[in-house]
Amino acid sequence: MIPVLLWFLFQAPPTLDLPRVDQNPFTTSEDIALGQKLYNGRCAGCHGLTGDGGKGANLAVPALPRARTDLALYRIVRYGLPETEMPATLLAPQEVWQISAFVRSLGSSPNQGAKGDPAKGEQLVLGTRGGCLQCHAIALQGGRMGPALTDIGAKRSPGHLRRKLLEPAAEITESFRLATVVTKAGARITGVRLNEDPFSLQLRDFSDTMHSFFKDQLASVNVERRTTMPSYKNRLTDAEIDDTVAYLLSLRGNLP
Amino acid sequence: MKTLLLALLAAVTGWTQALTYERILHPTKEPANWLTYSGNYAGHRHSPLQEINETNVSKLKVAWVYQTNSLQKFETSPIVVDGIMYISEPPSNVAAIDTRSGRALWRYRRQLPDDPRVCCGQVNRGVAVLGDLVYVGTIDAHLLALDARTGAVRWDTVVADYKLGYSITVAPLAVKDKVIIGVAGGEYGARGFLDAYDARTGKPSWRFWTVPGPGEPGNETWKGDSWKMGAADTWVTGAFDPATNLIYWGTGNPGPDWNGDVRLGDNLYSDSLIAVDADTGKLKWHFQFTPHDVHDWDATEVPVLVDGEVRGEKRKLLLFPNRNAFYYVLDRVTGQFLLGKPYAKQTWAKGLDDRGRPIRFEGTTPTLQGVKVWPSVAGANNWYSPSYSPLTNLFYVAVRDSGSVYYTGEAVYKPGERFDGGGYRAIAGEEEQGFVRAYKPATGDLAWEYKLHSAPWSGVLSTAGNLVFGATNEGQIFALNARTGAPLWRFQATSLLVRSNPIAYAVDGKQYIAMAMGNSLYAFTLD
Numbered sequence: 001m002i003p004v005l006l007w008f009l010f011q012a013p014p015t016l017d018l019p020r021v022d023q024n025p026f027t028t029s030e031d032i033a034l035g036q037k038l039y040n041g042r043c044a045g046c047h048g049l050t051g052d053g054g055k056g057a058n059l060a061v062p063a064l065p066r067a068r069t070d071l072a073l074y075r076i077v078r079y080g081l082p083e084t085e086m087p088a089t090l091l092a093p094q095e096v097w098q099i100s101a102f103v104r105s106l107g108s109s110p111n112q113g114a115k116g117d118p119a120k121g122e123q124l125v126l127g128t129r130g131g132c133l134q135c136h137a138i139a140l141q142g143g144r145m146g147p148a149l150t151d152i153g154a155k156r157s158p159g160h161l162r163r164k165l166l167e168p169a170a171e172i173t174e175s176f177r178l179a180t181v182v183t184k185a186g187a188r189i190t191g192v193r194l195n196e197d198p199f200s201l202q203l204r205d206f207s208d209t210m211h212s213f214f215k216d217q218l219a220s221v222n223v224e225r226r227t228t229m230p231s232y233k234n235r236l237t238d239a240e241i242d243d244t245v246a247y248l249l250s251l252r253g254n255l256p
Numbered sequence: 257m258k259t260l261l262l263a264l265l266a267a268v269t270g271w272t273q274a275l276t277y278e279r280i281l282h283p284t285k286e287p288a289n290w291l292t293y294s295g296n297y298a299g300h301r302h303s304p305l306q307e308i309n310e311t312n313v314s315k316l317k318v319a320w321v322y323q324t325n326s327l328q329k330f331e332t333s334p335i336v337v338d339g340i341m342y343i344s345e346p347p348s349n350v351a352a353i354d355t356r357s358g359r360a361l362w363r364y365r366r367q368l369p370d371d372p373r374v375c376c377g378q379v380n381r382g383v384a385v386l387g388d389l390v391y392v393g394t395i396d397a398h399l400l401a402l403d404a405r406t407g408a409v410r411w412d413t414v415v416a417d418y419k420l421g422y423s424i425t426v427a428p429l430a431v432k433d434k435v436i437i438g439v440a441g442g443e444y445g446a447r448g449f450l451d452a453y454d455a456r457t458g459k460p461s462w463r464f465w466t467v468p469g470p471g472e473p474g475n476e477t478w479k480g481d482s483w484k485m486g487a488a489d490t491w492v493t494g495a496f497d498p499a500t501n502l503i504y505w506g507t508g509n510p511g512p513d514w515n516g517d518v519r520l521g522d523n524l525y526s527d528s529l530i531a532v533d534a535d536t537g538k539l540k541w542h543f544q545f546t547p548h549d550v551h552d553w554d555a556t557e558v559p560v561l562v563d564g565e566v567r568g569e570k571r572k573l574l575l576f577p578n579r580n581a582f583y584y585v586l587d588r589v590t591g592q593f594l595l596g597k598p599y600a601k602q603t604w605a606k607g608l609d610d611r612g613r614p615i616r617f618e619g620t621t622p623t624l625q626g627v628k629v630w631p632s633v634a635g636a637n638n639w640y641s642p643s644y645s646p647l648t649n650l651f652y653v654a655v656r657d658s659g660s661v662y663y664t665g666e667a668v669y670k671p672g673e674r675f676d677g678g679g680y681r682a683i684a685g686e687e688e689q690g691f692v693r694a695y696k697p698a699t700g701d702l703a704w705e706y707k708l709h710s711a712p713w714s715g716v717l718s719t720a721g722n723l724v725f726g727a728t729n730e731g732q733i734f735a736l737n738a739r740t741g742a743p744l745w746r747f748q749a750t751s752l753l754v755r756s757n758p759i760a761y762a763v764d765g766k767q768y769i770a771m772a773m774g775n776s777l778y779a780f781t782l783d
Contacts (some may be wrong), residue, residue, distance in 0.1 A: 034673070037665060041679020043734070079327070090329070090377035093370065095674065171684070195728030197747055198709045225685060 024070040025102075026097035035102030037096055037119055043103075048157075051106035055085065055171055058157035060106045065154045065252075073100045085174055112160045114246035116239065121247025125149075125238055135228065138251060144208060145192060146176060146229060151253025161245045162236070163237075168229035179203050180210075182219045193223055211223060274404075275430050281498060287718060289764035290336040293382055293427045294443055294641060295759065298561040299495040299580040301643040302718045303760035307767035308677030309387025309721030310647070312782060313735045315746045319768060319781040320358025322351075324700070329755050330772045333427060333641070333715075335390075336761035341770065342385055343777060347378030347609065348394035350402055355763045358779060362407035366394055373421045373672060381493070381639070381757075382427030383695050384435060386455050391435050399437050399451075401458060411458035413478070415439065419672045421446035421585070425528065427493045431534050432459050434612040436503060438490025442554065445511040445675035450503075450530070452537060462537030466490060466507045466525045474524035482519035485513030485669045488526035492556035492639045497572070500589055501529040502540055504561070508554035512667040514622045515550070515677025522547040527555045529576060531591060539589030541561045546580050547613065551604070551662055552620055552633050552680075553580040558641045558715075560651065564698035566594050575697055577642065577653045579635030591666035597700055599693070600636035600657045604629050622662035622678050630659035633680040634711070639759045641715030644725065648738050651697040652724050656689035656711035691727050692716060694741060704741035715757035717769070725769055727754035733778070750774025 019092070026035075042048065046056030053059070059065075067073035078096045080088040080254060088097065124130040125138075133142035136149045152161070163170060179193040181201065190207035201213050215221060232241060280291045287304040289583040292299045305734065308316060324330055328346035335342045341353040342363065348366040372395045375383045384391040389401040391412060396418040401410045411717050415437060416422035421444025434452040441448070448466035453459065468474035475483055486511055494505030505667060510519055510526035527546040528648035533541050545555050560575040566585065566615035574588040585595040593612030605614040628699035636656050643652040660680040667677030690708035695701065714727035723744070724736045730748040736743055759770050 036672070040663075041676075041681070042667070046682075090372055090374065092372055166606040195707055195730075197732060197733075198707070198728055199743075200734065228417075 008121055019071070020098075022069065022071050022087075024074070024097050024100055025185055026094055027101045031098045032101045032105050035098035035100070038091065038099050039102050040199070042089060043099065050223060051103065052157040053155070053160040055173060057086075057155045058160065059103050060157065061154075062107045063240035064103075064107070065151070071102065073103065077103075114242065114249050116164070116242030116244070117241070118246040118250045120240070121243035124236065124244050125247055130232075130244065144204065145206065149172060149248060151251060153249040153251040154250075154253060157244050158249060161248050162241060165241055165244060167231045167233075168227050168231055172225055172227055176227075178228065179221065179223045179224055181221050183213070184217055184219050186219075196223070259283050263333040263741065272340065275385050277386065277430070280386070280430065284429030288336075290334065290759045290761050292335070292384065293333055293429060293493040294495070297496040297498070297627055299558045299560075299641075299643045299644075300560065300646075301757065301759075302645050304720045305762055306720040307762070308719065308723065308760075309783060310744060312724060313721070313723055315782055316735070316745050316780045318746070318747070319779045321779075322353055322360070322777040324775050324777075329377045329379045329753075329773065330453070330775055330777070331379045331381045331425075331756050331768070332727065332772045333757040334757070334759050334770055335383055335385050335673050335773075335778070336770075337404075339530055339763050340404075341761070342383050342390050343772070344380040344383050344392050345382055347372075348380060348392065350383055350390060350392050350407065352390070352404070352407065353777075355768065355779070357762060360679070361750050364402050364407040364409070365401075366393055369418070371419075372396060372423060373418060373441065373444050374423050374425075375440070379425050380427075381425060384428040384430040384481050386430035386435065388457065391428045391430065391455075392494075393426060393428060393437050395425070396444050397422040397424050397439060399424070399428065399435065399453060399458065401435075401455075413453060413458040413460075415451060416446070420444070421506055421675070428495070429493050429496065430455060431503065431515065434580060435532070436494075438492075438505065440489050440508075441678045442487040442489045442491075442492035442497070442508040442511060442552075443513060443674055443685045444672065445487055445669050446489060447484060447486055447731055448489040448492045448507060449506055450532065450537070464530070464532050464539060466528075466530065466535045467522065469562050473638055477521040477524045479518075479520040479554075485511050485524065485525060486519065487529070487674060488523070490556070491554075492558060494535060495559045495561050496587060497561055498731045499533050500531075500572070502588070503534050504529060504531050504559040504588065506555040506557055506559060508735055509552045512675045513550075513552040514662055514679065515664045515667040516548055516621070518667050518677070520548075527553060529555060529559060529574065529581075529586065529591075531588070543584075543586055543591050543593065545576070545578050545582070545584065545611065545612075550664075551580075551629060553578070553631075555579065557637050560642055560644050561588055562644055562651075562697050566698050573698060575642075575651055576642070577637045577655075579631070579637055580604070580614075581612075581631040581636040581737040583695070584612065585698060585700065593699060595698075599653075599695070599700060600632045601659070602636070603659070622664040624663060624665075626661040626663040626681065628659055628661050628683055632711075633662070635656075637711070638757070640713060643716045643718040643720035645738055647720055647722070648694075648718070649697065650694040650703050650738065652716045652718055652738075653693050653695065654712040654716055654726055655691045656688070656713060657690065658684060658711050659683050682726075690729075691738065692724065692741070694724075694738075706736055706741045706743065712750045713753055713755040717758040717760060719760055725758045725771070726757070727758070727771060727773060729753045729776060733758070733769075733773060733780075747780070749778055750776065
């Protein structure tokens with residue numbers, strides 16, 4: 001009996017403290033108000049006070065592509081999204097639900113749509129006027145120095161895309177910081193910083209080659225807060241910016 | 257005959273008899289063990305072991321890894337008694353581990369309610385051991401005593417009602433025949449206290465309310481009824497000095513965190529160091545670091561007790577590098593303020609007056625739009641432990657250097673609901689900094705610093721091997737030369753943040769370094 005009991009204890013599965021319900025049990029107007037308070041402190045920095053995005057995803061949409069169910073939304077708020085800048089929160093379950101309820105409410109007043117012509121925008125983005133694919137990829141076409149645009153329309157608001165085209169340096173994505181290192185042998189390598197800690201740095205250079213360095217073998221490390229993305233303020237007309245935004249918003253990727 | 261048999265058994269297995277208070281009082285007599293949260297009652301987190309030292313630490317290797325069954329943050333600081341390690345695992349579980357093999361001897365799993373009130377994760381920072389019992393606080397605010405041999409519950413005492421916003425994340429402190437325990441709940445207006453329970457029976461012994469009630473001194477520092485939800489919780493393990501018979505414990509932020517208008521006054525004893533009699537819980541003295549705090553700068557750091565010379569006079573000192581970015585030295589007999597100076601970037605106070613009270617700058621109070629202030633909400637220091645080495649006479653602190661945008665909001669109290677009155681954001685574009693720094697204890701003068709990549713969440717351990725161990729947010733444990741700060745060894749353990757405190761122990765004459773990293777506990781040793 002005792003060995004059986006011990007076996008059972010030692011085989012217990014890892015605890016992922018997901019709730020036992022699939023539907024949000026905290027959706028009253030009071031819950032939404034409490035959720036907004038929590039959202040303002042923890043989420044608005046990246047997603048904006050009205051949810052229209054910033055460096056975080058646009059939440060003011062009728063359907064959240066990664067969170068079609070309440071449980072999926074709960075999971076994202078609670079545990080974050082691996083390989084993105086979306087962190088886990090450590091709130092109590094009912095607070096996670098309350099934030100989720102507020103996030104859902106954002107979608108009932110969606111951003112105003114884009115007024116441009118997506119077909120014209122497509123030509124600008126893919127052609128030499130925009131030159132976007134030098135650094136960004138759509139599906140498998142394009143570069144990797146900047147974030148992929150494959151599903152950018154599902155993640156970012158028109159306002160955010162417009163700001164990014166006009167003032168690209170205003171907000172630099174942490175996962176696309178430029179780093180230049182100089183080795184003790186005198187070699188200089190610049191690229192996108194992939195990871196860094198006190199002892200090492202990993203980057204991908206402009207020819208897509210990955211590099212790994214231990215810092216004690218480097219003469220210098222310079223991680224910059226700049227972007228190689230040009231401003232389109234004087235390159236495109238206002239109408240062309242509208243067209244570009246309209247096209248980018250149409251990019252919804254292959255999400256399930 | 258029976259005694260002889262027991263002694264023989266102990267010699268063979270290495271597992272001896274119950275842990276007495278006398279043994280905890282004199283940890284240097286048995287350096288193989290780690291008998292209380294900070295290694296000793298003085299909060300030193302220092303090991304006299306020296307097998308692992310500056311000349312051989314580069315050969316340190318993983319001996320074993322123990323993985324938890326939880327995805328919550330793993331903040332435990334192990335206790336080691338005669339070859340057995342006792343740890344807490346999140347959310348409120350306990351394990352006894354064979355220190356040779358890393359295999360569990362028993363595990364206790366706590367069934368928790370679905371609706372806990374926690375600001376910052378269902379975490380636990382460790383257990384206490386006394387006699388043949390292992391003590392742990394739980395997320396639903398109970399204090400348990402488990403049988404050290406089996407993990408069976410010997411008693412289960414309700415410390416507070418979790419539905420009112422209380423939880424327990426702190427490691428208990430066993431002193432004499434009592435178990436001292438604090439509570440968390442500073443974001444729920446849970447009125448704080450420090451409790452003592454009879455170690456054998458779990459019966460309440462004394463309680464000190466960290467927010468005084470009507471008629472008690474200090475109650476006048478709270479406007480109206482605001483004391484009732486004044487928080488000032490006690491969620492980090494304190495220190496004890498048998499010579500003064502005082503327990504030294506830090507208290508947390510006043511509630512609500514960022515809206516001070518609803519609690520005008522100094523808000524005693526929030527953000528304070530309290531010194532209470534170990535037998536009665538009566539307050540001997542207090543020192544408030546941040547009167548009327550509006551930035552959530554809990555004084556819940558580990559107090560460190562050393563003797564030193566201040567302005568030519570030998571004193572019994574208490575060192576306290578505070579979350580508010582000032583380094584304090586107090587007289588631990590009287591509570592007298594001896595020294596205070598900034599040790600990280602801060603923009604909220606012009607300085608401290610001659611009694612240690614901050615002289616504030618205008619325009620640092622949180623606003624609806626947000627106001628930039630250094631240090632950040634997480635502060636220049638936090639719950640993780642510092643270390644003092646009597647060999648180098650240096651005080652080692654993992655220092656955070658960053659700011660926050662603080663904003664205020666409405667604060668309406670409802671029992672058991674979040675009551676924080678605002679919030680905070682990161683400062684866009686700010687590069688946070690982190691360091692391990694060595695200070696001269698009595699003056700706070702910098703001896704050396706070791707720069708990290710980001711503001712740390714782990715404490716440090718010093719050893720007689722002339723080493724300081726620490727860990728990074730990027731998942732490494734490292735060793736530095738205790739006299740110079742030169743890096744000597746490192747190991748990449750996890751892709752997760754490390755949020756815990758290292759310890760040292762020995763078994764079979766071999767020294768180990770142990771630390772919870774990511775979701776696993778690692779033990780390192782030489783070949």
